Amino acid sequence: MPLYGHRFFMQHDFEAPVDTASTKLGSTADPITGKLTAPPYDPRFPNMNKTRMCWQNFVDYHRCVNKFGEEHKPCAWFQWVYKKICPNEWHERWQERVDDDAFAGRLK
């Protein structure tokens, strides 16, 4: 399990809106659903290169699911993040490899 994973779903419950009617600069909520729309700043990946952030959330989702089961709701946070930021080609290709037991990452 990641070291900082719990901090994200304690601070930002992806089900609940964070700032529905906030007028702060840069925190306009999604006008359609009123929910958190972009993954929050992850200090593990501060630079412009977010390749590792995409990969790490994908791996963390599968580690979470393997450990706690698919019905465990906080696991869906990682899935939300990687689906938001990863190009579809990437996470679809990785998912095929996970299904074939050929993924090059520790998912247990």
Place this chain on the structure above:
Amino acid sequence: IVSYLVLGNYFFNGLNFFMGNLIMFHDFLLIICYFVLFFILSLMLSMVVFSGSYFNNLGNVVLEVVWTVIPSLILLGLVEPSLTLLYISEAFSFNNGQVLKVVGHQWYWSYNSDLINSVVQDSTDYDSYLITSDLVSGDFRLLEVDLPLVVLANVPLYFFVSSSDVIHSFALPSLGLKVDAFPGRLNVGVSGGVSVGCYWGQCSEICGANHAFMPIGMEALIYF
């Protein structure tokens, strides 16, 4: 510079707040460059045109102090707008805004916008090609695309840019944005928000035969 821009509303061609400030800073800097250039050129011209000996005074401490202090004062004057711009460019660090995935191909862009996803209820990529024929009078010749990138206006934009084959570069000059697209790498470019309208850009990294013919069209809309 920031407040002046807001009060004066010097936005041409629907620029971004950030790009407007960049242009203001650039103009300010250029005036200083012109002054320095004019001064040096006039000194050199006076040495050429007017007769006289210039080798009488071979050391002047006061002069040396002056021509050290004055440039450093000029540089101090440049610190404030420069640092302001630097911090403005980092102002939006995620949380709320629109996440747009852009993948460069040879020779088109494919977009994945969460605005479209929320309407279509599925994560769909769509390709954006240059329109070569059937242009209507009033269209831009090498900029019109069939399916533009659709974006919400007045909302921070986060472009996650990658490539599927060779290096491309996702450029939107009106936003002051240029994000390189590398295969196997995911770069992020942040924009503070745009007003409603159409924005154009072109691929900014040589990527083969049709490098000049893969433009970026972006339409910013509001939701009502």
